[in-house]
Amino acid sequence: MTPPSPTEVLALYRTMLVIRRTEEQLAKSHQAGLIPGPCHTYVGEEAVAAGVCANLRADDMIFSTHRGHGHALAKGVSPRALIAELYGRATGVSHGRGGSMHLFAPEVGLMGTSGIVGPCILQAAGAAYTFQLLKRDQVAAAFFGDGAVNNGAFHEGLNLAAIYQLPVVFVCENNLYATEVPFAYATRNPDVASRGAAYGLPGVGVDGNDAPAVWAAAQAAVARARGGGGPTLIEARTYRTRAHAEGMRDGSYRTREEVEAWKARDPLRRLREHALAEGWAVAADLEAVEAEVKAQVEAAAAWAESSPWPDPASASAHVYSEAAHA
Ligand SMILES: Cc1ncc(C[n+]2csc(CCOP(=O)(O)OP(=O)(O)O)c2C)c(N)n1
Numbered sequence: 457m458t459p460p461s462p463t464e465v466l467a468l469y470r471t472m473l474v475i476r477r478t479e480e481q482l483a484k485s486h487q488a489g490l491i492p493g494p495c496h497t498y499v500g501e502e503a504v505a506a507g508v509c510a511n512l513r514a515d516d517m518i519f520s521t522h523r524g525h526g527h528a529l530a531k532g533v534s535p536r537a538l539i540a541e542l543y544g545r546a547t548g549v550s551h552g553r554g555g556s557m558h559l560f561a562p563e564v565g566l567m568g569t570s571g572i573v574g575p576c577i578l579q580a581a582g583a584a585y586t587f588q589l590l591k592r593d594q595v596a597a598a599f600f601g602d603g604a605v606n607n608g609a610f611h612e613g614l615n616l617a618a619i620y621q622l623p624v625v626f627v628c629e630n631n632l633y634a635t636e637v638p639f640a641y642a643t644r645n646p647d648v649a650s651r652g653a654a655y656g657l658p659g660v661g662v663d664g665n666d667a668p669a670v671w672a673a674a675q676a677a678v679a680r681a682r683g684g685g686g687p688t689l690i691e692a693r694t695y696r697t698r699a700h701a702e703g704m705r706d707g708s709y710r711t712r713e714e715v716e717a718w719k720a721r722d723p724l725r726r727l728r729e730h731a732l733a734e735g736w737a738v739a740a741d742l743e744a745v746e747a748e749v750k751a752q753v754e755a756a757a758a759w760a761e762s763s764p765w766p767d768p769a770s771a772s773a774h775v776y777s778e779a780a781h782a
């Protein structure tokens with residue numbers, strides 16, 4: 457597998473920082489009562505979205521989950537459009553209608569986050585079938601958790617993609633828990649990558665906290681899909697270091713020691729140390745990026761908070777395709 461170039465590594469670092477700082481801001485905003493509804497953060501898992509989306513074009517499509525902020529940002533949604541959406545403001549990426557679990561930005565290929573566990577696998581297979589029928593060279597990707605792999609959608613989506621050799625990448629973010637249920641309790645085969653063999657497609661297991669490793673696995677899978685080689689299943693083994701959702705308790709189903717051990721494998725710190733050790737950047741370069749991203753996210757939050765609420769008179773807008781009803 458080809459490793460990312462130094463420039464690509466620095467781009468990965470910036471994307472991951474944008475996700476981390478935005479999620480930390482959203483956690484604070486949730487505590488401050490600015491976000492109506494649930495807020496599932498992606499802290500600890502940033503390398504997966506960044507590594508996969510860096511290999512996708514704007515016209516490639518991704519289908520996401522309830523934990524989708526990182527996917528949205530990595531695919532090209534701005535922090536301010538994301539934060540404003542969670543605040544319910546008219547300037548949000550879905551005009552304040554959707555919130556955290558209904559983020560849509562087709563212009564950058566984000567075809568939706570979703571509160572329903574599983575269907576993104578089928579939606580990605582469906583999009584890939586469209587690309588194949590229309591002879592387009594686009595690729596679809598589905599992000600989903602370990603909680604989705606015992607769902608019927610996983611079986612149906614992977615099987616269909618394999619028999620039709622569809623241009624799709626299935627990305628399982630195995631963070632070891634579905635809410636409070638340990639994955640080891642939910643399956644006798646916790647090696648998700650090995651399940652690819654059951655469908656006749658390659659299954660690749662990767663350290664999901666190692667951004668260059670995720671990048672390389674995604675690069676190969678996307679090239680394979682775009683080149684007509686068919687689908688790939690990537691299992692990115694990772695961990696969320698915050699609670700399942702903001703405001704939820706986090707003490708009874710996993711130990712503090714386990715959380716601390718995974719924090720020590722923080723994907724951002726690892727990438728930073730790697731870039732410095734390889735001589736791809738000096739500390740001053742990275743500090744400049746860090747200061748810039750911090751300022752960008754702070755400005756985004758202030759902008760979101762001062763943004764208007766949607767006009768009640770526009771409540772029926774954005775419900776149906778404007779073209780279909782013109
Ligand atoms: C079809 C369906 N069943 C159950 C739920 C309730 N639910 C919400 S999040 C979640 C856990 C999902 O775990 P996983 O897929 O591993 O994602 P993670 O939260 O770990 O990122 C469940 C069961 C749901 N949203 N949809």
Ligand SMILES: [Mg+2]
Nearest residue numbers: 601602633634
């Ligand atoms: Mg999980």
